[in-house]
Amino acid sequence: MFTPIGSAEATITIFMDDTPIPARPGETIAACLLRAGLSRFRTTPVSGAPRLPYCMIGHCFDCLVEIDGVGSRQACLSPVSDGMRVRTQQGAATIDGVSP
Amino acid sequence: MNALSFGAPAADADVIVIGAGPAGMSAAIDLAAAGRRVIVLDMQPAPGGQIFRALEANFADPETGALLAALGPAYSAGKALMQAFRATPGIDYRPETTVWDLRADGTVGWLRGGAAGYLRAPQVVLASGAMERPTPFPGWTLPGVMTAGAVQTLIKAGRLRPEGRIVLAGTGPLIFLLAEQLRRLGVKPALIARTDRLRDKIAALAQLRPAALPAVVKGLDWLARLRLAGIPMRTGITELAAKGTERVEAVSMKVSGKTLDLPCDLLVVHDGIVPSVDLAHCAGLALEWRDSEASWRPRTSPDGRAELVPGPSLTAGPCRIRISGDARRIGGAEAAIAHGRHVAAAILGAAASDTAADVRQAMAARGFIDAAFPPGLAKHLPADTTTVCRCEEITAGTLRTQIRAGATEMNQIRGITRCGMGPCQGRNCAVTLARILEAECSAPPVPFHARPPVRPLPLGALAGLTGLDPELAQVVSLEDKPVAAGDDADE
Numbered sequence: 001m002f003t004p005i006g007s008a009e010a011t012i013t014i015f016m017d018d019t020p021i022p023a024r025p026g027e028t029i030a031a032c033l034l035r036a037g038l039s040r041f042r043t044t045p046v047s048g049a050p051r052l053p054y055c056m057i058g059h060c061f062d063c064l065v066e067i068d069g070v071g072s073r074q075a076c077l078s079p080v081s082d083g084m085r086v087r088t089q090q091g092a093a094t095i096d097g098v099s100p
Numbered sequence: 101m102n103a104l105s106f107g108a109p110a111a112d113a114d115v116i117v118i119g120a121g122p123a124g125m126s127a128a129i130d131l132a133a134a135g136r137r138v139i140v141l142d143m144q145p146a147p148g149g150q151i152f153r154a155l156e157a158n159f160a161d162p163e164t165g166a167l168l169a170a171l172g173p174a175y176s177a178g179k180a181l182m183q184a185f186r187a188t189p190g191i192d193y194r195p196e197t198t199v200w201d202l203r204a205d206g207t208v209g210w211l212r213g214g215a216a217g218y219l220r221a222p223q224v225v226l227a228s229g230a231m232e233r234p235t236p237f238p239g240w241t242l243p244g245v246m247t248a249g250a251v252q253t254l255i256k257a258g259r260l261r262p263e264g265r266i267v268l269a270g271t272g273p274l275i276f277l278l279a280e281q282l283r284r285l286g287v288k289p290a291l292i293a294r295t296d297r298l299r300d301k302i303a304a305l306a307q308l309r310p311a312a313l314p315a316v317v318k319g320l321d322w323l324a325r326l327r328l329a330g331i332p333m334r335t336g337i338t339e340l341a342a343k344g345t346e347r348v349e350a351v352s353m354k355v356s357g358k359t360l361d362l363p364c365d366l367l368v369v370h371d372g373i374v375p376s377v378d379l380a381h382c383a384g385l386a387l388e389w390r391d392s393e394a395s396w397r398p399r400t401s402p403d404g405r406a407e408l409v410p411g412p413s414l415t416a417g418p419c420r421i422r423i424s425g426d427a428r429r430i431g432g433a434e435a436a437i438a439h440g441r442h443v444a445a446a447i448l449g450a451a452a453s454d455t456a457a458d459v460r461q462a463m464a465a466r467g468f469i470d471a472a473f474p475p476g477l478a479k480h481l482p483a484d485t486t487t488v489c490r491c492e493e494i495t496a497g498t499l500r501t502q503i504r505a506g507a508t509e510m511n512q513i514r515g516i517t518r519c520g521m522g523p524c525q526g527r528n529c530a531v532t533l534a535r536i537l538e539a540e541c542s543a544p545p546v547p548f549h550a551r552p553p554v555r556p557l558p559l560g561a562l563a564g565l566t567g568l569d570p571e572l573a574q575v576v577s578l579e580d581k582p583v584a585a586g587d588d589a590d591e
Contacts, residue, residue, distance in 0.1 A: 001244065001262060001263065001264060002260040002261065002262055002263065003261055003263050005166060005167050005170075005255070005259045005261050006164065006167065007163060009163075026145070026157055027259075028145075028257065030258075031254055031259075031260060034258065035260055039243060039346065039347065040243060044493060046492060047493055049241065050346055050347070051241065051243060052243035052244065052347075053246065053250060054241075054245065054247060054490070055232065055249065056247075056250035056251075056253040057150055057231070057249060057250070058143055059376070059528070060490065060524055061522070061523035062241075070558065072523060072556060077143060077198070079196070
């Protein structure tokens with residue numbers, strides 16, 4: 001759906017569901033994952049429907065992912081960092097050791 | 101008498117500015133240049149707002165020539181403002197900081213990474229910008245449906261260009277601007293499907309002022325270039341729908357009474373922009389409903405002074421908030437810069453007749469633009485099967501069923517259905533539910549009650565909150581809830 005304009009100088013790596021993805025310093029997780037061609041960032045808590053970013057400016061919350069173990073983070077507002085571990089959010093966010 | 105005089109924590113700055121787009125930056129520059137201590141809280145990683153998003157990074161990189169050429173002069177025009185913002189001493193700029201609470205007494209709740217707290221100042225400039233008008237239509241939650249602003253953000257900050265079969269649908273100058281930027285990037289949309297018609301332009305001529313002519317000429321130039329590039333364009337489209345299961349695969353619409361179906365990989369929608377009122381509403385500030393805009397805007401004086409909704413308030417004393425830029429009135433970057441300066445002049449107690457004239461000049465094209473591009477995708481209320489609340493996946497039919505069963509106001513419906521209770525906190529559904537209520541039982545549009553945090557606040561950050569005013573933390577009763585505009589009228 002999206003391709004880089006100019007050279008994609010991806011010098012760092014983030015992990016999406018344990019898969020390494022090249023990332024550009026300074027870009028947001030949302031931009032990085034869309035470039036990588038991800039088909040969904042999360043599924044909804046109600047029907048399990050897949051979602052991708054809709055507004056990209058922090059209003060719609062459809063880009064929610066788990067970042068370094070913390071759920072329901074907005075991928076469109078969060079810059080990448082080397083070695084960051086991101087996970088698709090399936091339904092509602094969960095907290096380790098707390099059963100829903 | 102106000103909260104600051106009761107032994108509450110001291111002020112952290114002379115002015116807190118929320119947002120570092122054109123309005124926030126220009127206000128901060130003038131205030132700091134006059135010796136005021138200014139804290140600027142910005143949700144984004146770098147200044148610029150949405151219009152000048154990632155401008156510094158794009159100028160610093162030698163390989164972005166094609167990108168900057170595609171974005172055009174309106175984008176590069178932000179460079180001087182950005183440099184002044186960075187060069188002015190006395191601006192304490194705090195990026196990646198979300199604001200989740202705002203009180204009329206000048207108290208601001210912030211979150212940065214895992215840390216959160218309260219700041220306070222005797223003056224707050226709320227310059228949090230705009231959002232695209234929510235436009236519920238069948239299939240608008242499918243992956244592959246995005247707003248025009250989202251695609252622009254991906255171009256500016258992600259250095260990404262869309263590919264595949266792209267359909268642009270909706271109305272407003274941003275559709276043309278985006279199409280022209282895509283053309284310069286070598287991307288040819290399969291269709292530009294506009295809801296506006298020629299008769300809107302003819303009606304808008306009554307609003308045309310000489311000062312608006314440059315904007316009109318620019319628009320006609322974009323249009324001519326798009327036609328020359330052979331990009332198909334239809335006007336007066338209705339009944340837009342996105343189709344697909346796991347993602348958008350096709351779009352359909354009505355054009356001149358006929359149904360048009362076409363395959364699609366990316367549906368880009370835009371229906372004009374409206375002020376972001378979440379923080380103003382959280383602070384208990386008065387909002388006014390604009391039927392012609394299908395949205396609220398804050399009630400303000402020309403120099404941005406906001407007013408509290410009459411009735412119970414979370415804070416004592418006068419309202420210390422001014423609202424500037426698109427968060428107050430949609431006018432675009434130039435108008436926002438002019439208004440930011442106007443607000444700064446008012447705070448500094450300077451004679452503000454010059455800055456007031458600049459604001460009027462920069463807003464001169466607005467009447468024409470609003471009349472030429474009326475809300476289109478959001479013109480008709482959604483059908484029963486269409487999702488209104490994206491977060492909780494609630495359809496217009498479910499909402500109408502509750503209203504026909506006796507529900508008469510927003511909060512009641514939120515309590516019953518969870519509409520507006522998801523992570524977006526009603527940003528995408530409140531206007532639509534308010535309009536459905538108005539249509540079903542003639543209730544004037546009033547937003548949900550808003551209580552902080554209006555953005556997610558991790559429990560760990562809440563536990564370590566700094567700058568807490570002990571008095572602020574006391575909940576005496578639930579009677580102190582700010583009442584939304586219009587609520588008090590019949591009490």
